[in-house]
Amino acid sequence: MSNGNGDGATFAAVAGPRNVLGQSLATCSTDPMTGFLRSGRCETGPSDHGTHTVCAQVTQAFLQYTLQQGNDLITPRPEYRFPGLKEGDGWCLCASRWAEAVQAGVAPPVVLEATHEKTLQHVGLDTLQRYAA
Secondary structure, X not given: OEOOOOOXXXXXXXXXXXXXXXXXOOOOOEOOEOOOOOOOOOOOOOOOOOOEEEEEEOOHHXXXXXXXXXXXXOOOEHHHOEOOOOOOOEEEEEHHHXXXXXXXXXXXXXXXXXXXXXXXXXXXXXXXXXXXX
């Protein structure tokens, strides 16, 4: 596909889910296995009411914050294939919870290449870039 400016350069269309940079969505984490679909990527779909699209490297401050908000991401829950998280783990977070964490001053770093473009419906790219890992 031509870029339309007559210089002969071509660009490949991005197939599949895209990240916030308009590129193919990269893997967030496979150890622990993350994603609403447990595919390792922050993919989303109609049944993902929490919009689990932000690929973050969780911090202890964030884990404590979200625990105080009623979402325990520390305790393992094998019945849900959830290993429990520790600082440094990659995890697909709800876009709205990550945005709340920004306001609270405890937002963990974000991996832009693995953060789904749907996140941009909740958070601006400039904010995401400020927290880029």
